[in-house]
Amino acid sequence: MPRLKSFRLTKELVAQRAKDNVIIVTFGNFAFMDFILTWVKHLTDLGVSNLLVGAMDAKLLNALYWKGIPVFDMGSHISTDDVGWGSPIFHKMGRQKVLLINAILPFGFELLMCDTDMVWLKNPLPYLARYPDADILTSSDQVVPTVVDDRLADWKQVGAAYNIGIFHWRPTPPAKKLAKEWIDMLLADDRIWDQNGFNELVRRQTGPAFDDESGIFYSYDGNLKLGILPESIFCSGHTYFVQALHQQFRLQPYALHTTFQYAGTEGKRHRLREAMVFFDPPEYYDAPGGFLSFRPSISKSLLLDGEHNLESHFSLINYQMRQIRSALGLASVLNRTLVMPPLWCRLDRLWFPHPGALLGSMTRQPFLCPLDHVFEYALVQVNVMLRDLPAEEFGPAINIREYSFLNNPFLPQRVRESWLDVQLCQEGTEDCHASSNTSRPGLLRFPKRSSEETMLALLAWCRPC
Numbered sequence: 001m002p003r004l005k006s007f008r009l010t011k012e013l014v015a016q017r018a019k020d021n022v023i024i025v026t027f028g029n030f031a032f033m034d035f036i037l038t039w040v041k042h043l044t045d046l047g048v049s050n051l052l053v054g055a056m057d058a059k060l061l062n063a064l065y066w067k068g069i070p071v072f073d074m075g076s077h078i079s080t081d082d083v084g085w086g087s088p089i090f091h092k093m094g095r096q097k098v099l100l101i102n103a104i105l106p107f108g109f110e111l112l113m114c115d116t117d118m119v120w121l122k123n124p125l126p127y128l129a130r131y132p133d134a135d136i137l138t139s140s141d142q143v144v145p146t147v148v149d150d151r152l153a154d155w156k157q158v159g160a161a162y163n164i165g166i167f168h169w170r171p172t173p174p175a176k177k178l179a180k181e182w183i184d185m186l187l188a189d190d191r192i193w194d195q196n197g198f199n200e201l202v203r204r205q206t207g208p209a210f211d212d213e214s215g216i217f218y219s220y221d222g223n224l225k226l227g228i229l230p231e232s233i234f235c236s237g238h239t240y241f242v243q244a245l246h247q248q249f250r251l252q253p254y255a256l257h258t259t260f261q262y263a264g265t266e267g268k269r270h271r272l273r274e275a276m277v278f279f280d281p282p283e284y285y286d287a288p289g290g291f292l293s294f295r296p297s298i299s300k301s302l303l304l305d306g307e308h309n310l311e312s313h314f315s316l317i318n319y320q321m322r323q324i325r326s327a328l329g330l331a332s333v334l335n336r337t338l339v340m341p342p343l344w345c346r347l348d349r350l351w352f353p354h355p356g357a358l359l360g361s362m363t364r365q366p367f368l369c370p371l372d373h374v375f376e377y378a379l380v381q382v383n384v385m386l387r388d389l390p391a392e393e394f395g396p397a398i399n400i401r402e403y404s405f406l407n408n409p410f411l412p413q414r415v416r417e418s419w420l421d422v423q424l425c426q427e428g429t430e431d432c433h434a435s436s437n438t439s440r441p442g443l444l445r446f447p448k449r450s451s452e453e454t455m456l457a458l459l460a461w462c463r464p465c
Helices: 011-017 030-045 058-066 088-107 125-129 173-188 194-202 237-241 264-274 300-304 310-334 376-385 452-462
Strands: 022-028 051-055 071-073 110-114 118-120 136-140 162-169 206-209 217-219 224-228 255-257 291-293 337-339 419-421 443-445
Touching: 011 051, 011 088, 022 030, 022 088, 030 051, 030 058, 030 118, 030 264, 051 058, 058 071, 088 110, 088 162, 088 173, 088 194, 162 194, 162 255, 173 194, 173 224, 237 264, 291 310, 300 310, 310 337
Parallel strands: 022 051, 022 110, 051 071, 136 224, 291 337, 291 443, 419 443
Antiparallel strands: 110 162, 118 255, 136 162, 206 217, 217 224
């Protein structure tokens, strides 16, 4: 391991990694190690190598170095634990991002700054190069589409916050001026959230347009040229998971950022797993004891009939939850990991009042909703809070996997081929050979369209196992 000072962020270090004068950067602490590895792997799989990772603690620095990932020391000395959104340490981490921007821009390189809770699905550099006149290109929290193709978003229609989880900076005088005023603002008042500060500054002036075609406009002090990345292909957690705008517009997304979600870091991790874009170690796909899956029975009336309102939504949700509860019981009795079924919702979930589906959005009702929309606390408790609690008091841990798990290309072939279909039959009838032998490893697949009664019957059957 080289000496610590060799990991300092310098112009020479950035120059070694930059390509076409562009460097892509993310940063984090050891708690986000798996997110960082996922971020790096997506870029390198896309043939993009001009990247750097900032380590906020020595443990992450050491781990990334030995994995061959280009890393630099941020000198932050932040805890290796998950700090939690909105905490004082979270805000300190946000200030580190702005300090990084101010450190790298004077080196003369273009900077694509990313949060670790996002992944690249397509090489973004050719897209960003289409707009060489922009000082900054930023993502946003816009949920109502402003364009239906891959042009920059219509800045006149974007009313949501500009999201600093994905933004591209050029080392121009207006960009450097903004970066300097931004960090001065944050250091003067530790109550200001970094993203709010950015929005406050750049929205001092909005317009006029830079030209008639590009979608770039003047902002901040009237000299900064800003462009807003399209919400359908630089996706938020809402435009990707709830609306699936890229699918509706037949576009290939560049990026996925796990915003608009619940259950903290576990919710982000689970969403990326649902999208099959999170890279887990091999043991994740081959759990001890095997897996259990089922496909619930949902009637057309529960899904489609009547108005989409609170009553119809929770009738649908509660019906699915009862079946999942029975399946969790089966998984516990059989010591298997439950593969969650797809979950259907009739209403959206947000942290502010709304009519069920955001007006102007392209949310389809019903829609396949992320697990954290319904099982927010279960995700946190099953994956975090209950890990170290005594089994004799709280019962054995019940592990779960995302609904797309069995379609993941990383699932080993021997697990794919280990299906054991289970059906209920009347003992004594022809071709019915009842058995309570469930010791076979692999995957138990319970009947399609399993009703709550079927699941309870199977649970009762399994009790003596």
